[in-house]
Amino acid sequence: MTPLQIVFILVSLVTILSAIFVVSLRKIFHAALWLIVTLMGVAIIFALLEASFFAAVQILVYIGAIAIILIFAIMLTRNIMSDDEIQINRSWGIVMLLVLIFAVIFISQLSSSAVISTTLVPLEFQGQESIIAFGEGLLDPAGYALPFELASLLLLGALVGGVYIAMDKKGGENK
Amino acid sequence: MLNQWLYIGIFFIIAMFLPAVAIFLARLLSPKKPTKIKNSVYECGMETFDPTWIQFKIQYYLYGLIFLIFDVEIVFLFPFAVAYGNLALFAVVEAIIFILILLGGYLYVWRKDALTWQ
Numbered sequence A: 001m002t003p004l005q006i007v008f009i010l011v012s013l014v015t016i017l018s019a020i021f022v023v024s025l026r027k028i029f030h031a032a033l034w035l036i037v038t039l040m041g042v043a044i045i046f047a048l049l050e051a052s053f054f055a056a057v058q059i060l061v062y063i064g065a066i067a068i069i070l071i072f073a074i075m076l077t078r079n080i081m082s083d084d085e086i087q088i089n090r091s092w093g094i095v096m097l098l099v100l101i102f103a104v105i106f107i108s109q110l111s112s113s114a115v116i117s118t119t120l121v122p123l124e125f126q127g128q129e130s131i132i133a134f135g136e137g138l139l140d141p142a143g144y145a146l147p148f149e150l151a152s153l154l155l156l157g158a159l160v161g162g163v164y165i166a167m168d169k170k171g172g173e174n175k
Numbered sequence B: 001m002l003n004q005w006l007y008i009g010i011f012f013i014i015a016m017f018l019p020a021v022a023i024f025l026a027r028l029l030s031p032k033k034p035t036k037i038k039n040s041v042y043e044c045g046m047e048t049f050d051p052t053w054i055q056f057k058i059q060y061y062l063y064g065l066i067f068l069i070f071d072v073e074i075v076f077l078f079p080f081a082v083a084y085g086n087l088a089l090f091a092v093v094e095a096i097i098f099i100l101i102l103l104g105g106y107l108y109v110w111r112k113d114a115l116t117w118q
Helices: A003-024 A028-048 A052-077 A092-112 A129-139 A145-166 A169-173 B002-029 B058-082 B089-111
Strands: none
Touching (some): A052 B002, A129 B058, A145 B058, A145 B089
């Protein structure tokens, strides 16, 4: 095994383990903290795939903002942070079975398709060139210009919707 | 490319290692004589009153949400800024439209007084 593979396996194990903690821990606040570890693992996997920009975005946006918002949401909605709730309900056995069946079907279908046998090709861009190419493609009218503008609309929707729901209604009606 | 991340990884490990060693050594060496006063909750030397785990104001969430939206905006604008030298005028107009759409959202938040601390 190359060192890269060892790092990949270690990081994936940490990511999967912390993801299991997120869905199984009783204290919802601890689950949110483990989510940060999971997101960090995903960021390292992005870095291993030489997607530096996305690794940075993963840390900046997911860990820097979304995880914080999540923790805010827990502190706001639960009146105490030490909320002991069981994260499973009675039908967890059936759900586990269904998930297993789905996973078997999914993996068997994936392994027979051409996607899984594709070998990874390193990028021909060096250093900063990849982000320049990304920027050009993002704003190219023949490329991803429309999704770029739609992202702005999506963000606008999220902003207005989120603020409308979160805002104190009395304060809003004065205007 | 990956070598740069290797350096960051080494720094990350050292950054984790140093405080871990400090905490572990302190635990190993320090004598343990806990008393009631030593174990009590303190906050800047003041005696705490009321439960400390209170419900937070919704305003924190609003600020967090608005920060998140504009954080993502910066993420989208960053590739544009890096590739700026190679772009046509059309791309600049696109970026201006992108910013203007979000400016609308900002104006909405502003007019709705969501940014005023109550």
